[in-house]
Amino acid sequence: MVSSFVRQLAFLALPYLLGRAVQEVVADGRTDRLAWYVAVLATVVLVEFAGLCGWMMWSNLAEARLAAGLREDVLGVVLDTDDAALATRTDGYGDTLSRAVEDVDVVLVWVHGLATWVVIGTTVVVLVPSIAGIDPSLLLVxxxxxxxxxxxxxxxxxxxxxxxxxxxxxxxxxxxxxxELTSAYATLRGVGGEAALVRRHDARSADVTERIVAVARIRSLWAASGEAVPFAGIAVGLAVGGLAALDGRMDVGQLTTFTLWMGTVQLATNAIVARLGDFGAARVSAERITAVLELGRPRDSAGAPAPGAATDHAPSLALTGVAAAGAAPVTFTLSPGDWGLVTGPTGVGKSTLLRAVAGLSDHTGAIRWCGAEVGRIPVAERFEQIVLVPQAPLLLHGTVRDNLLLAADPSAGPPPSDARLREVCRTAAFDVVLEALPDGLDTVVGERGSTLSGGERQRLALARALLRDTPVLLLDDVTSALDEETEHLLLDRLRARTDDRVVLFAGHRPAVRSRADHVVELHPTEVVARG
Incomplete structure (x- = not known):
C-alpha cells in the first residue's frame, strides 16, 4: 500500500513539473532552467519506478500466498468430506475443479488490484484541490x-x-x-453411445459461448462508457482552458498540466471500472469457494485428540456400532497382522463402510484407531495412518513412476529409489506387468491409466498404497478384475508383507475370504460375524 502511494504521488507530480517546465523554459524563454527540470524529472521518474516495483512485488506476494492458502483449504475440505455431502454444494467433479482453479484465479485478480484503490484515492485527494486551484470551472468539468x-x-x-x-x-x-467424455468415451464407443456424449458437450459448449458473449457485451459497454466519458471531459476541459488562457486567467504551463492530469483522470476512471468489475466477479467466485469451505467439519476442541494421539495407545482398529449406508451396525476389532473382510450383497454398503473407516464418509457409532476417533484425527496425520485403495482407483496421465510417487511425501526427503518402487510393485503382483512395459517405470499409462487393463490398474494402485507404508490398509475389492492365479499370487505376497499392519478388505472373492481372520457379512437388516 505504501509503495503504491509513493508511486502515485510521483506519477501525479510529473504533469505538474512538466507544465512548469513548458511555461518557464518554452513560454518564458528561461533556458537556464532546463537542466534543473531534467534532473528533477529524472529523479521523480526513479522514485515512481521504485514505488511501482514495491507495489508489484507485495501484490504478487499477497496473491501467491492467498492462492496457496485457498487451494490448500479447498483440497483439504474435499479430501475430508464424503461424496454425498460434497454433492450438496457442488455439481460434480468438474464444478469442484472449477471452484479450485478458475474461481480462485478470479479472486486473485481482485486481491492483486486492491492496492489500486490507494492509487485512486491518492489521485482524488491530490487532483481535486489542484484542478480547482488552476480554474474552478475545470473542477466542474x-x-x-x-x-x-x-x-x-x-x-x-x-x-x-x-x-x-x-x-x-x-x-x-x-x-x-x-x-465424462474423456473418461467414458472408450467404454461408450463400443456400444455406439459416444455420439450422445459429443452432442451433450456441444450443447454445453454452445451455452458457455452464449454466456460469455453476454458477459462480454455488458463488460464492453461498461469499459466503453468508462473511456468515452473522460475523453468528453478532456474535450470540454480544453475548450474551457483555452478560453481561460486567452483571457489570461491561465498560462500555457497550467493548461499543459490540466491536459495531462485529465489523462490521469481517465486512467483512474478505467481503474475504478476494472476494479468494480473484478469485485463483481470475485464476489460470485468467493461465494462458490465459500460453499465448499463451509463443508469443513468443525472439530470439537474439547474432544479432538492432540497431534500424535493416534500413536499414543496400543495399535488396533475398533468399530463399535458403526452403521453406514443404511446397513445394520457393525462391531469388530482388528489388530496388527489381522486381515478382516466385509462382505455381503451388492449395494449393502461395503465400500461406504471402508470410506467411513478412512474418515471420508458419515456414519453412526464409533471408529477408533489406537484409541482415537478416526474422524477427529487431523487430516494430515490420518493420511499417515490409514490408506484406502478404492474399487475404481484414480490414475493420472503420466508414467508408472509418476503414479507411484503420488504416495511419496516430498517433505520426508529424497523420493523412493527404483528398487523400492519395484519392491512394492512385486508385492502387488505388478512386477510381471512392469517387466513387459516398453519403458518400465517410465512407461506412460495414458489418461486415467487407459493403456492398462482393469486388473493392472488395481495392482498399480495397490503398489502405490503400499509405498505409503501406513499401519492400516483398506482394500475395496482390489482383486475383482484378476484371474485366480494372479489373485492368489498377490494375496500370498501381500500376506507376507503385512504382518505388522491391519488389513481390511471389502468384497466377496473366495480367495480373500479363505485368508481372512475375521469375516463380517453385511445385510440391510442384520450383520453376521465369523472368525
Missing part, C-alpha cells in the same frame, strides 16, 4: 465526468454480476462434461 461515471457504475455492475454467475455455472457444467 471533472465532477460532471464523475457524476456520469457514477450512473454507469450503479447500473451496469449488477447486470455484470448476474451474467458472470451464469457463465461460471455453464463453465462448470462443460468442465464436467469434458471429464
Amino acid at each position: 471533472a465532477l460532471g465526468c464523475a457524476a456520469l461515471l457514477l450512473v454507469v457504475n450503479l447500473t451496469l455492475p449488477p447486470r455484470f454480476a448476474r451474467r458472470i454467475g451464469a457463465f461460471a455455472q455453464a463453465q462448470a457444467s462443460r468442465t464436467r462434461t469434458v471429464e
